[in-house]
Amino acid sequence: MIEDIFAVDYGALEQQRIVQGIVRACVPPRYRYLTVEMLKTPQRVPGVEDAIVAAVQKYLAERRWESGRGLYLWGPAGCGKTYAVSALACSLVRARVFAMYFDWSELLEMVSARHHLGQDQEEIEDAKHAHVLILDDLGLEVTTERFRAYQHNMLFSLVNSRYNRNAPIVYTSNWPLARLVERVEVAGEQGNPLLRITRRIAQECDVVPPELEGASRAG
Numbered sequence: 113m114i115e116d117i118f119a120v121d122y123g124a125l126e127q128q129r130i131v132q133g134i135v136r137a138c139v140p141p142r143y144r145y146l147t148v149e150m151l152k153t154p155q156r157v158p159g160v161e162d163a164i165v166a167a168v169q170k171y172l173a174e175r176r177w178e179s180g181r182g183l184y185l186w187g188p189a190g191c192g193k194t195y196a197v198s199a200l201a202c203s204l205v206r207a208r209v210f211a212m213y214f215d216w217s218e219l220l221e222m223v224s225a226r227h228h229l230g231q232d233q234e235e236i237e238d239a240k241h242a243h244v245l246i247l248d249d250l251g252l253e254v255t256t257e258r259f260r261a262y263q264h265n266m267l268f269s270l271v272n273s274r275y276n277r278n279a280p281i282v283y284t285s286n287w288p289l290a291r292l293v294e295r296v297e298v299a300g301e302q303g304n305p306l307l308r309i310t311r312r313i314a315q316e317c318d319v320v321p322p323e324l325e326g327a328s329r330a331g
C-alpha cells in the first residue's frame with residue numbers, strides 16, 4: 113500500500129540517532145553498547161568500585177549536570193572508571209544530552225598535533241560546547257615533557273570556559289584529588305594553570321570515593 117511506502121519507522125530512526133550520537137561522543141568502541149543500568153551487575157565484579165558505580169547512577173538519575181555539578185572519580189587501575197563513565201556517556205546520549213568523552217592524554221596529543229599542523233582545534237570546540245564533558249584518566253604530570261605551556265594553557269582555557277558557563281566535567285583519575293593538588297602545588301608557582309585547574313575541580317566536583325577516606329586510603 114502507498115501509506116506503507118511513506119510510513120516512518122520511528123524506532124529505527126531513534127536507534128540511528130543513538131548510534132550516531134554515541135559515535136560522535138567518542139565513547140571507546142568496546143563500550144558503546146553500555147548503559148548506566150548495565151552497571152548494576154547481579155554479582156559484584158571483583159575490583160569494581162561500588163562507590164563509582166553508585167555515583168554515576170546517581171548523577172544520571174538526579175540529572176546532576178543540570179546544576180553544573182561534575183564528578184571526580186578516582187581509584188586504582190582496573191577499578192571500573194572508564195567502564196562507568198563510558199556507560200554514563202552512552203546513557204546521556206540516549207537521554208538526548210550532548211556528551212563528549214575524551215581520554216585526557218589522547219586529547220592532549222590531538223591538541224598538540226593540530227597545533228603543529230596549524231589546524232582548527234575541533235576536539236577542543238566539542239569539548240568546550242558539550243553539555244557534559246568526560247575527561248578520562250587525568251594525570252597532571254608536571255614533570256614530563258608532554259605538558260608544555262601551550263597545552264597547559266589550552267586545557268586551562270577549556271576548564272575555565274566551562275567553569276564560567278556552569279558546564280560540568282566528569283573526570284577520572286588514578287589520583288585522589290588531594291594528592292593531585294599537592295603534587296601540582298609542590299611543582300608549580302602561583303598562577304600555574306594546573307593549579308587553577310585543580311582548584312576548579314575541587315569547587316565543582318563531587319569527589320568519589322570521598323576525599324578524606326580517599327586520602328587515608330592512598331596514604
Ligand SMILES: Nc1ncnc2c1ncn2[C@@H]1O[C@H](COP(=O)(O)OP(=O)(O)OP(=O)(O)O)[C@@H](O)[C@H]1O
Pocket residue numbers: 150151152153157160165187188189190191192193194195196249286
Ligand atoms: N561495572 C562493571 N561491570 C562489569 N565489568 C566491569 C565493570 N566495571 C569494570 N568492568 C570490567 O573491568 C575491567 C577494568 O575496567 P576499567 O577499564 O573501566 O578500569 P579503569 O578504572 O578505567 O582502569 P585504568 O585506571 O587502568 O584506566 C574492564 O575490562 C571492564 O570490562
Ligand SMILES: [Mg+2]
Pocket residue numbers: 193194195248249
Ligand atoms: Mg580507564
